[in-house]
Amino acid sequence: MATTFKLDSSAADYLNWLGRSIDECEMPGNLRVRVAASCLAIAQDHHHAIVVLLDHSLFASSFALLRCEFEAYVRGEWLALCATDEExxxxxxxxxxPKMGRLLESLEKTPAxxxxxxxxxxxxxxxxxxxYTHTGGLHVQRWGTDEAIEPNYEPCEIQEVLSFAETFGALAVVGVAYLANNDKVAEDVLAKFKERTGK
Structure with missing residues (x-):
């Protein structure tokens, strides 16, 4: 039997709240901020797409975007905090x-x-x-049932995807807030995230 999943309306509400929280943030216009903020905005866009795709039961594409969101976030933070002017x-x-391992190694030398x-x-x-991104065996396993070739994802896996997307969507917004030197927005987003996740 194909996967059925009902997305809680709070996911869209949270997504929209995150977007509104940085709508009016003004940022310096230098190249570093522009490219870093663009990466972080793309991470937010992937979060948005994942929510929309889950709401339409397009599970394969929503799962495939997780790596894209994570990479966009890491690249944005690396550009903001670590990259040389030449990079x-x-x-x-x-x-x-640089490859992901090197980006993380550089990032994790910073206090944040x-x-x-x-x-x-x-x-x-x-x-x-x-x-999931490259249609590996792990992903293909989730497309077979005894009766047909159809999505066969566990609801807990879908919830994990949503949680991951929300985590990095929120972190991307925090990253943009810091680029805008707006600690208040960053604090508000982190507080809302903790309230949503119970952490």
Missing amino acids: VEAFSKGEEP FAEKILSRVKANSWDAMCA
Whole structure:
């Protein structure tokens, strides 16, 4: 039997609240801020897309966007906090940034990421994220039932995808708030996130 999942309306409400929280943030116009904020905005866009896709029971595509959201967030923070001016310039002209491991290594030398949470996320989830993005065996396993080729995801897996998307969507908003030197917005977003997750 194909997966059925009803998305709680609070997911869209939370998504919209996050977007409104930074609508009016003014930021410096330098290149570093522009490229870093663009990456963080793309991470937010992926969060939005995941919510919409889940609401329409398009599970494969929603799962595939997890890696995209994570990468956009990590690249945004690396550009904001670690990249040299030359690396920012090169990235803005289309050059690839360093690989994920090196981005995380650089980021986790900064005080904001010293607890190495992002490395733990990568260690625990990267293989699955890649399998979902690149249609690996792990993803294909979720498309077979005894009766047909159809989505066969566990509701708890779908909830994990939503939670992951919301976590990095919120963190991306916090990153934009810090680029705008708006600690109040960052604090409000973190407080709302804790209220939503109970953490």
